[in-house]
Amino acid sequence: YAIDGVDPTVTSVAMGDASIISGETPTVTVVLSEAVTAFTKDDIACASGSLGTISVAGNGVTWTGTFTPTASTTAASNTCVVGTTWTDSAGNAPESGLTSSAYAVDTAAPTSSWTSISDNSLIEGETATLTMVLSEANSGFTNEDVTCANGAVAALSVAGDGVTYTGVFTPTAETTAASNTCVIGTGWTDTAGNSGVGSTSPSYAIDGVDP
Numbered sequence: 001y002a003i004d005g006v007d008p009t010v011t012s013v014a015m016g017d018a019s020i021i022s023g024e025t026p027t028v029t030v031v032l033s034e035a036v037t038a039f040t041k042d043d044i045a046c047a048s049g050s051l052g053t054i055s056v057a058g059n060g061v062t063w064t065g066t067f068t069p070t071a072s073t074t075a076a077s078n079t080c081v082v083g084t085t086w087t088d089s090a091g092n093a094p095e096s097g098l099t100s101s102a103y104a105v106d107t108a109a110p111t112s113s114w115t116s117i118s119d120n121s122l123i124e125g126e127t128a129t130l131t132m133v134l135s136e137a138n139s140g141f142t143n144e145d146v147t148c149a150n151g152a153v154a155a156l157s158v159a160g161d162g163v164t165y166t167g168v169f170t171p172t173a174e175t176t177a178a179s180n181t182c183v184i185g186t187g188w189t190d191t192a193g194n195s196g197v198g199s200t201s202p203s204y205a206i207d208g209v210d211p
Helices: none
Strands: 010-015 019-021 027-032 044-046 049-051 062-069 074-078 080-082 103-106 112-117 121-123 128-134 146-148 151-153 164-171 176-180 182-184 204-207
Touching: 010 080, 027 044, 044 049, 112 182, 128 146, 146 151
Parallel strands: 019 103, 121 204
Antiparallel strands: 010 027, 027 062, 044 080, 049 062, 074 103, 112 128, 128 164, 146 182, 151 164, 176 204
């Protein structure tokens, strides 16, 4: 007769990316001490997302699955936990589970909004100050991300809060246009790498044609 009185253990559990942003789906890897029966994704709980179906490697002990982070979520510290409801092929359950190292999830897209255009009816020789606010600190937001009809935006400056930007708009000479807007595009990102959400300013008029 056979005797197997050795409880299986979780050797390791790891998330494949320590800082996860929108669109990323890292691999979760779990290594067990021996072959097991009915080990599934339900035996692994990963915070701020969901784990797809897991598969086992040829060695019979290394299991992997794809983690999909929850949309529009910001959570700085998360872990995956392997529980104790599974058994080895003899029916022995593990005495304890195992917790992975922490990983961060940031899938919240940064947004933009317009505070003001200092002059919404511009004539020849006038400029206007544009004021716009982003929802969070960002990477690489410049005047190239702001397109204003019938004019140009100078280099932007940022306030001490790190999210309020201002820039001077100069209308195109000898131009008349009753309704114009400025548009913040989507080419910028937050510091985590999530693409920004654009927005459109209130309307402004230009009359730079001399009578």
